[in-house]
Amino acid sequence: MSAQPELSPQAPHDLSAHYRQHIAPALARMERQRRQAVKRIIVLGVLAVTALGAMLAGDLIAVMTGLDDFFIIAGAILVIFAALAGAAMIYKQIHAKFKQVLVGGICEAMGLKFSPGRFRFAFAPFRETGLVPGHDRRNLEDRIAGEHNGVRFELCEALLERRTERQDSDGNTKVEYRTVFRGLLMIYEFPKRFQGRTVVVPDATWLGNMIVGLGREGERVRLEDPRFERMFEVYSNDQVEARYLLTPTFMERLQRLAENTGEGPRSLAAAFIGSRLLLALRCGENRFEGGHIFKPFDQPERLEKLVEELGIIFEIIDTLDLDNRSRI
Amino acid sequence: MIWIAIVAGFMLVLAYLWYVALIRRRNRVQEALSSIDVQLRKRHDLLPNVLKMAERFMAHERELLARLTELRNQAQAPYDPRIGEQVRQHLDAEGSLQAGLRQLFAVAENYPELRSSETMSNAQLTFNEVEGHIAAARRFYNAAVTELNNAVQIFPGSLIAGFARVQTMPFFEIEDEAARQPVDVSDVLGQSTGVPQEGASPKQGS
Numbered sequence: 001m002s003a004q005p006e007l008s009p010q011a012p013h014d015l016s017a018h019y020r021q022h023i024a025p026a027l028a029r030m031e032r033q034r035r036q037a038v039k040r041i042i043v044l045g046v047l048a049v050t051a052l053g054a055m056l057a058g059d060l061i062a063v064m065t066g067l068d069d070f071f072i073i074a075g076a077i078l079v080i081f082a083a084l085a086g087a088a089m090i091y092k093q094i095h096a097k098f099k100q101v102l103v104g105g106i107c108e109a110m111g112l113k114f115s116p117g118r119f120r121f122a123f124a125p126f127r128e129t130g131l132v133p134g135h136d137r138r139n140l141e142d143r144i145a146g147e148h149n150g151v152r153f154e155l156c157e158a159l160l161e162r163r164t165e166r167q168d169s170d171g172n173t174k175v176e177y178r179t180v181f182r183g184l185l186m187i188y189e190f191p192k193r194f195q196g197r198t199v200v201v202p203d204a205t206w207l208g209n210m211i212v213g214l215g216r217e218g219e220r221v222r223l224e225d226p227r228f229e230r231m232f233e234v235y236s237n238d239q240v241e242a243r244y245l246l247t248p249t250f251m252e253r254l255q256r257l258a259e260n261t262g263e264g265p266r267s268l269a270a271a272f273i274g275s276r277l278l279l280a281l282r283c284g285e286n287r288f289e290g291g292h293i294f295k296p297f298d299q300p301e302r303l304e305k306l307v308e309e310l311g312i313i314f315e316i317i318d319t320l321d322l323d324n325r326s327r328i
Numbered sequence: 329m330i331w332i333a334i335v336a337g338f339m340l341v342l343a344y345l346w347y348v349a350l351i352r353r354r355n356r357v358q359e360a361l362s363s364i365d366v367q368l369r370k371r372h373d374l375l376p377n378v379l380k381m382a383e384r385f386m387a388h389e390r391e392l393l394a395r396l397t398e399l400r401n402q403a404q405a406p407y408d409p410r411i412g413e414q415v416r417q418h419l420d421a422e423g424s425l426q427a428g429l430r431q432l433f434a435v436a437e438n439y440p441e442l443r444s445s446e447t448m449s450n451a452q453l454t455f456n457e458v459e460g461h462i463a464a465a466r467r468f469y470n471a472a473v474t475e476l477n478n479a480v481q482i483f484p485g486s487l488i489a490g491f492a493r494v495q496t497m498p499f500f501e502i503e504d505e506a507a508r509q510p511v512d513v514s515d516v517l518g519q520s521t522g523v524p525q526e527g528a529s530p531k532q533g534s
Contacts, residue, residue, distance in 0.1 A: 240464045244464035
């Protein structure tokens, strides 16, 4: 077995002991299943390639001899599809098990609740406040909920896609889905009491802000910090409350967070609604997966990456100082 | 002749638009001022309870308590929100009241019984929250005043403002003398470590 991983100093709890006692043995037990699954996937891959070869060969023979190659082609296609579907199923099954053991185990050790699929998440406010763009299809996965320094939170990964139709040269309509948002949706308990609705969205230049602003609820709030104003646009139905929430200190924290996480300063949007802080953070990669199955499950890098990914949850609470009861 | 009429008409439209903008900005300042007053009322409402409680424990601070009552009366005096000078006096009185309240809470630290009183700590929490709201209302007001004053002072706004009797308004600035004083680090360290300071203020019952 591989050496025990060095945990990040930012890890909120000492996970080494938990990893050694519970997760590492479970991963070791799964290692045999992983090897078997990889073998099966390779066999199915070889089968698919062979079927593809057979199909091409059959087609060539048919061209040369003039024989009907329908059954060869149909059979080969069937085999290719069956092999690929089987491989995907095996991969998904073993990966889901592994993910539950590693990610679920680490979350449990941190006092967090992890649900990889089939969960309830308050998505509607993200759409209503315009934190995420309009879309036709969405996939939410990997919900993590818990508490850090007395601040309750809940988050999940989201992939949002918009449906587009286009016609090819033959006049056939083709439906395509284009990704419009990929990242984390987070809900944090906010230490201040408020009634209204304040939304902070990335600045979209003068013209963009004007167009986007037309469809937004509330009035534009102009704040004193020029750097913040260059990065964000703020809309609220209460000018005073917006300033109560976005104090100069909190504006600086939001800027720092936007600069240090996600995909650059324009990847963060926030909304204050119903005594909660909602954050939508664009990030390209799929998080909380633990990695693929073609390497040993107990590799230290997997745990290090996961701890780093989970660290963002706590980093946000710490950067925004959400546990600050002095309310500044 | 027709060109003169067109130019004059154009100037009139421009002047009207400027006038509209001025009135809008003045109304915005009035709105911001009234939102400040809403928040200030919370502070005024808090004061009698705090004073009542403080009187029981802070026998040595009668002068401060009397001054606070006086400041509250001054701050609650009626004023015309359209007249800059009256608004300035009103906001100055509020600034003094805020400084007085801060002083009261600071002095209360020297009275252990008062400090440990649950009502007092609740009052201080509420005070901090109210001050947060007042600070927010102040920022809204100052932003509105900046826009108004720019429109009034920049030509031809100054001309139109003169006709429309729109005047510049004062900023709501905090003149907190306590905040300007240098911080005595030894005091802070002494408090946090529980080390008694020499020449400490009177304790209850002394």
